[in-house]
Amino acid sequence: MFRKKLFVLKQPFMFLFSWRPFPWYELISYVAMYASVPMLAYGIHIYSWEVIRTIVFTILTLYSGFFAALIWNDITDADVDAVVHPNRPVPRGRISPRKFFTVALVFSAMTFVFAVFISLWCLLLVGVAALFVTFHNKYLKRVVGIPAYSEIFTPLQWVVVPIFGYLAVFSNPMFLSQKNYVQLNAPFLGPLWVNSLSLSNMILLAIFTYFTDNAHDLPEGIHDVDGDRKLGIKTYATSFGEKNAAKISFMMFIISGVLGIILFMKTILSLVFLIPFIIIWTYTIHSSYLLIKTDMENIKDMGKIMGRKGFDYFLMSYNLIFIDISLQLINHHFHII
Template identity: 30%
Template sequence: MRAYLELARPINCAMAALGVIVGELIAGARFDVGAALAPVVAAVVCAGGNAINDYFDAEVDAVNRPDRPIPSGRVSPRSAQMFALGCFAVGIGMATVINRMCLTIAALNSVLLYLYSWRLKGTPLIGNVVVSYLVGSCFLFGAAVGQRPAPAVWLFLLAFLANLVREILKDLEDVEGDAALGLKTLPIAYGEGVALRVATVFAIALAVLTPLPYLDGVVGWPYLTLALPAAAVILLASILAVAGSWDAGKAQRVVKVGMLLGLLAFLVSLL
């Protein structure tokens, strides 16, 4: 049982569930069966994604992480695959009880999680886009349960862009290891300079879009007190990385702080 918990990565699953709860709060969800089930669905689908990732990474983990459940022999590859597919099936099944939108998101995310681990992980930019969508979709999933989803839709879009910046910076940080594994990430395929400029373009887009939830009338002015500094932090990190003042590792850690500030901005808007 413990080996399967390791496959699931409970902390990651809890973070996915928390994202759904934030989406529900922002969207004004009433506490009912659907609102209670939605975080559970996210956690279960996330567990499936983590398990299928270990299934496809078994050979790499045998070298880099021999203590993981599959290379250590505590879980067979076939059992890990069936566990992942079972989690996807259970998550999708529970989503049918909530509503059609939640069912659509749960099914789409299950497919994307499988495809990402199977084919998309090392592809230039596409893998980054998929991961960023999956991160932001937790807020969408929660919003689908609520009465006023517009603020959470904005949160999804901004979280998507911010995470896309961070994903590209993480690829820059991991170039040596990814190249050794034969992955074709954006900096490996097109060069580190191109990757940094692409990240900066997305950071600029984030900065431009950040005031729009306020201008659209879905959040109040307190949102701006944290959202604007958050966007500025993320943009500054990208610019300093392009200029060579910061390495990619430092820049992506600062972007993560900016993402947290952005999330707090939406939560503050509820007060």
């Protein structure tokens, strides 16, 4: 009896290994992505165990939150997926929404626990983010009548990544290594140590994240337009048409690239980041332009391909930040020696 109960308990988690066909590089890229933000916020200094601990718990928190949000999205969008993604687990019946919800709750609990190990500020942020994701996915994107509402607000889930990474550093005494900081205190939450340069860099990275993620969301919305239109979900494609959504996505990719260059100019990033970033951005812009030129018969299929390319550009941008700072840290270490 005990073994049977244990098997039933394990089933939803074993299912995760075949849940979605994640490319191997994507799963690795998330680690680099989540680590890159506190590394960028902290700068080129000697890494104490406290700094490393903060980066590790940032990765664990954001990775758990990623799975929790994605599972919740699959549960709430099961009716949409039944039209445009019928092979996904819930509409196909490979797992029940109830079991999947249990898995989402476990990942959510892990997210909160890991956040506590960083600071109460980080716990507050993931709590607010969890509430937003819950109500946005389940209710708001289906009932709010604002044109393109769903794709205007969905990217805010990814904006949590840069804000969380910086907040993990701001709420840790390790930030005292920075110059011209100001200490802010809040009841129960504890102190924050911030300076104007780091705060402006956080805002810039958050805006970059918003446009970069949204630029790839729009082509995916073109692919999902039939299911979204059937259920009254307001995306750019359902609100303004597929062609206009492709044009708006193209403009967002342009804005994203400009913001990436500004990020290089304002932060500690070097040419190790800038040169490959411009190459990848140029390729993505070209692919986005081809989407605009695609005829209506094939635009949905092309939207799926462009959505994947756009998301790879999004991930690679953060990976380049991680690689750049890692190489600078290695160089800094050997110079000290």
